[in-house]
Amino acid sequence: IKDKRVSRRLKAIPGPKGWPIVGNVGLKPEIFPKYLKEIGDAYGSIFQLQILGKTFIVIQCPRILKEVFENDEQCVNRPNYFFSQNVFCGKDLAFGDFDEHRQKLKELLLNIMYKTPDFREVTRQGIICVMKTFCTDIVKTKGRNFNPDVPMKTFLCDCFQLLIGKTLPESNPDHGMMWDLCDWLYRLIDPNVDSTLRMFPFLRFLPGKCGHIYRKSIEARDKVFRIIFDEHKATYQHGTIRGLLDVCFKTQMDEKERTGCTWLTDDYIKGLMSDILLAGMTELLKAHRLYLLLMIQHPECQKKAQNEIDTVLGMNAPALEDFDKLPYLQATIMECLRYTSQTPLAIPHKCNTDVVIDGYLIKKDTVIIPNLWGIHHDDNTWGDPWNYRPERFLDENGKLIPEDHSLYKAFIPFSIGPRRCPGEKFSRMRLFLCLTTLLQGFTFLPPEDEQLPSPDPRLYTTRYPMYEPQFECRAIPRQILPTNRHAQSCK
Numbered sequence: 254i255k256d257k258r259v260s261r262r263l264k265a266i267p268g269p270k271g272w273p274i275v276g277n278v279g280l281k282p283e284i285f286p287k288y289l290k291e292i293g294d295a296y297g298s299i300f301q302l303q304i305l306g307k308t309f310i311v312i313q314c315p316r317i318l319k320e321v322f323e324n325d326e327q328c329v330n331r332p333n334y335f336f337s338q339n340v341f342c343g344k345d346l347a348f349g350d351f352d353e354h355r356q357k358l359k360e361l362l363l364n365i366m367y368k369t370p371d372f373r374e375v376t377r378q379g380i381i382c383v384m385k386t387f388c389t390d391i392v393k394t395k396g397r398n399f400n401p402d403v404p405m406k407t408f409l410c411d412c413f414q415l416l417i418g419k420t421l422p423e424s425n426p427d428h429g430m431m432w433d434l435c436d437w438l439y440r441l442i443d444p445n446v447d448s449t450l451r452m453f454p455f456l457r458f459l460p461g462k463c464g465h466i467y468r469k470s471i472e473a474r475d476k477v478f479r480i481i482f483d484e485h486k487a488t489y490q491h492g493t494i495r496g497l498l499d500v501c502f503k504t505q506m507d508e509k510e511r512t513g514c515t516w517l518t519d520d521y522i523k524g525l526m527s528d529i530l531l532a533g534m535t536e537l538l539k540a541h542r543l544y545l546l547l548m549i550q551h552p553e554c555q556k557k558a559q560n561e562i563d564t565v566l567g568m569n570a571p572a573l574e575d576f577d578k579l580p581y582l583q584a585t586i587m588e589c590l591r592y593t594s595q596t597p598l599a600i601p602h603k604c605n606t607d608v609v610i611d612g613y614l615i616k617k618d619t620v621i622i623p624n625l626w627g628i629h630h631d632d633n634t635w636g637d638p639w640n641y642r643p644e645r646f647l648d649e650n651g652k653l654i655p656e657d658h659s660l661y662k663a664f665i666p667f668s669i670g671p672r673r674c675p676g677e678k679f680s681r682m683r684l685f686l687c688l689t690t691l692l693q694g695f696t697f698l699p700p701e702d703e704q705l706p707s708p709d710p711r712l713y714t715t716r717y718p719m720y721e722p723q724f725e726c727r728a729i730p731r732q733i734l735p736t737n738r739h740a741q742s743c744k
């Protein structure tokens with residue numbers, strides 16, 4: 254906004270008054286989204302915080318968020334992250350500015366995931382195969398207490414399938430290496446660690462917590478790059494597509510052949526691969542885990558979903574064509590994503606230009622925090638936001654509400670705009686197939702002689718990026734495991 258007169262007429266963004274110089278630095282970060290929601294309830298659905306001279310704008314209204322995020326040009330960048338620059342050479346998709354290369358990278362990922370029929374089929378077959386192993390693992394627990402994270406982590410390792418077209422057998426000592434990488438990177442992303450290293454980058458070479466986390470992350474990264482990336486690239490044969498990495502290699506080589514050089518360097522491919530591991534595997538793990546917890550805490554919802562599955566599918570394994578035939582099941586998944594809001598503050602955005610919203614001026618380079626958690630628990634929109642109630646997503650005929658329904662518009666677990674999650678459709682497809690299969694085969698019960706944690710999102714320890722409660726449970730087989738009408742071969 255160059256014209257000073259216009260800029261003066263704009264309102265000042267409200268927000269809590271902070272201390273001189275340090276600003277609102279004393280915020281209680283333990284349950285940060287909840288705390289932000291409380292500030293929003295007092296100051297409005299767009300407000301500002303000042304922290305050490307920097308302005309942060311928090312938005313917790315879907316309409317305003319749409320206006321700000323859906324414009325391709327105004328708010329698609331990211332704040333600086335130490336880990337992105339230093340672990341991924343600033344070339345990963347999720348934590349860098351949305352420049353020309355990242356736009357192409359995202360388009361490439363979306364094309365591979367959703368527009369390549371062969372790839373879709375490989376993914377679908379992969380899910381069906383690992384589901385079989387997953388169910389067998391659960392049967393082995395024989396109704397005793399077990400931590401669902403254990404089989405789930407093995408089962409989600411099939412993100413290998415997405416990347417390289419095969420899964421590493423459980424017996425392979427490198428089977429768990431991706432979880433190692435995710436664990437270390439999540440510690441590094443923690444704002445306390447990331448901002449300390451951004452301010453004092455030399456700490457990464459010194460003993461102490463930050464340096465230790467950084468070095469462990471690099472070690473885990475190098476192992477994954479060596480075993481997945483390097484080995485796969487060395488065995489790539491032009492024309493043969495085994496998974497997402499091969500599509501990237503093909504694009505890289507085709508462009509090199511055509512023009513003599515390519516923007517799609519190995520660093521970009523490695524960055525993309527890491528995003529898929531970090532964003533994909535951990536988010537899916539959280540979603541599956543929380544869904545099971547909710548089903549155990551709400552046995553009436555579990556029963557209703559099972560009845561629907563029995564009526565519609567009987568003993569047949571679910572297929573994607575069954576999506577619309579199981580509205581209640583869909584509603585339980587949507588309500589889980591709303592209620593838990595497992596990615597509570599999404600990934601912060603940064604304005605690439607001055608933006609005027611609702612009469613407020615937001616200056617270029619201001620960081621915008623979308624409080625999805627706050628949006629999903631707004632009393633005015635949802636009425637009873639703290640109840641897990643799948644029926645809210647159904648109409649009077651038991652059908653899923655249409656996408657233009659006001660509740661659907663306020664339901665944004667994958668965020669919105671050009672930077673929305675590219676894994677949305679993939680995740681919804683996966684959650685549908687996996688959770689349907691699980692409820693078809695098993696009834697999930699609380700553990701014996703142990704307390705089940707509450708699924709109430711107001712109680713989560715929100716050490717960023719939110720580690721929800723871990724728990725043990727029991728699973729009782731309901732019937733012989735579903736017969737598979739679709740998988741041709743599960744090697």
Ligand code: HEM
Nearest residue numbers: 347528532533536540596599600667668672673674676680
């Ligand atoms: C239940 C599962 C998931 C949830 C709730 C979720 C949620 C989100 C959210 C809220 C964002 C931030 C969007 C923004 O900045 O406005 C995001 C970004 C992202 N997600 Fe997901 N996600 C899930 C699964 C996945 C999966 C399976 C993949 C991988 C295939 C994935 C890949 C990504 C990537 C690459 C980004 C960064 C996009 C960009 O910066 O342009 N996510 N996700």
